[in-house]
Amino acid sequence: MSAGRLPRHRLRVETLSPTMTLGPGEARHLHVLRLTPGDVVRVFDGRGAEALAEVTALEDLRAVLTLGEPVEGAVETPFALTVAVALLKADKLADVVRAVTELGAAQVQLLVTARADVREIGEQKLTRLNRVAQEAAKQSRRAVVPPVLPPVPLTSLTPAGAVLVAQPGASLRVMDVVTWETPVTVVTGPEGGLTDAEVQGLVARGAHAVTLGPRILRAETAPVALLGAIAALGL
Numbered sequence: 001m002s003a004g005r006l007p008r009h010r011l012r013v014e015t016l017s018p019t020m021t022l023g024p025g026e027a028r029h030l031h032v033l034r035l036t037p038g039d040v041v042r043v044f045d046g047r048g049a050e051a052l053a054e055v056t057a058l059e060d061l062r063a064v065l066t067l068g069e070p071v072e073g074a075v076e077t078p079f080a081l082t083v084a085v086a087l088l089k090a091d092k093l094a095d096v097v098r099a100v101t102e103l104g105a106a107q108v109q110l111l112v113t114a115r116a117d118v119r120e121i122g123e124q125k126l127t128r129l130n131r132v133a134q135e136a137a138k139q140s141r142r143a144v145v146p147p148v149l150p151p152v153p154l155t156s157l158t159p160a161g162a163v164l165v166a167q168p169g170a171s172l173r174v175m176d177v178v179t180w181e182t183p184v185t186v187v188t189g190p191e192g193g194l195t196d197a198e199v200q201g202l203v204a205r206g207a208h209a210v211t212l213g214p215r216i217l218r219a220e221t222a223p224v225a226l227l228g229a230i231a232a233l234g235l
Contacts, residue, residue: 006071007052009033010042010138012145013065016049022063030055030063042071046137046145076144078180079161080106081230085223086190087151089117092220094132101136101146103227108133110151115192117219121151154198159185163207166222167199170209174229177208184230188222 011029013020020043022030035041037055043065044050052068083105085096097108108129112119129148137145161183164174178184187194187202194202203209212225 007040007042009035010044010141011053011065012046012134012138013043014045016043016045016051016067018067020053020065020067022065024061027059027061027063030058031060040068041065043067044137044143046134046143048076048143050143076142077104077106077184077230079183081227082107082109082160082183082185083223083227084109084111084157084159084185084187086111086113086154086188086194086219087116087118087121088190088219093129096220096223097129097132097148098136099224100227101133101142102140103224103231104142105146105227106144107146108148109157110149111154111157111187112151113154113189114195114198116190126150154187154194155201157187159187159207161185163187163202163205164210164226165194165199165202165207166212166217166226167209168193168211168216170211172208172210174210174226175233177210178230178233186223186226186230188226189219191219193219 011026035055037058039055040052042050043053051070053065054068055063056066057064081104083100085108087110100108110121126148133148134145162177163185164177165187199209212222217225
C-alpha cells in the first residue's frame, strides 16, 4: 500500500492496530461503498492518528482490515480549541457541532445559561451529537473527533487558556486576542444572548469580550462565525 495516492473513503476505528475487525455497521457501510477485499481505505482513531488499511475480508456482519502506512492527517490548531455553547433547541446544536468540527474545534462543552432555550439534554441526544461530530470529522478529513461534553452551568465552566466571549458592542476583535501561545476557549450564548452579569462574570475571570461585527447573529450562527474568524487567521 502506498500513501502516494490517498483513497477517498475514510473509516473511524477505536485503535490503529495491525489487524482491525469491524462490526456489522461498518461492514454494511463498506458494502454500500461497493468495496471488496483488496481495496484500500483510510482509517483514523479520532485522536490524531491516521493510516492506510487494506480490506482483507468482508462478510455480512464483519470486516477485517490490515494496517498499512501512516498518512498525515489534517493540520490541527497549535493548541486545543474549545467551543463552549449554550444549549439550543431542536437541531440547532447539531448544526453547531457539525460546523465547529469542520472548523477545528478540539471539544464542544455544552452550557446551561440564564436564558438557555433548554435546561438539560438527554443521553440519547448527547450520543447523537457525538455521532454528528464523528461524521463531520470524517467528511472534513480531520484525524481528530472532538467530544461533545455534557452540559455544565456557565458558572462552573473552567476554561483553558485565552477565553473569548462573543458580545455585541465589544471593541476587541478576534485578531487582537488569539496568538496561539495557549489553548483557546470561545463562549457563546443562547437566543437572547448571555446576560450582562454572565458576561461581566466571565470578564472578571479573565475572558475577553470580542465583537463579531455590527449585526446581531443567531445563537447557532455566533459560534460558527467566531471559529470562522479564528480559522481565517491562518494559524
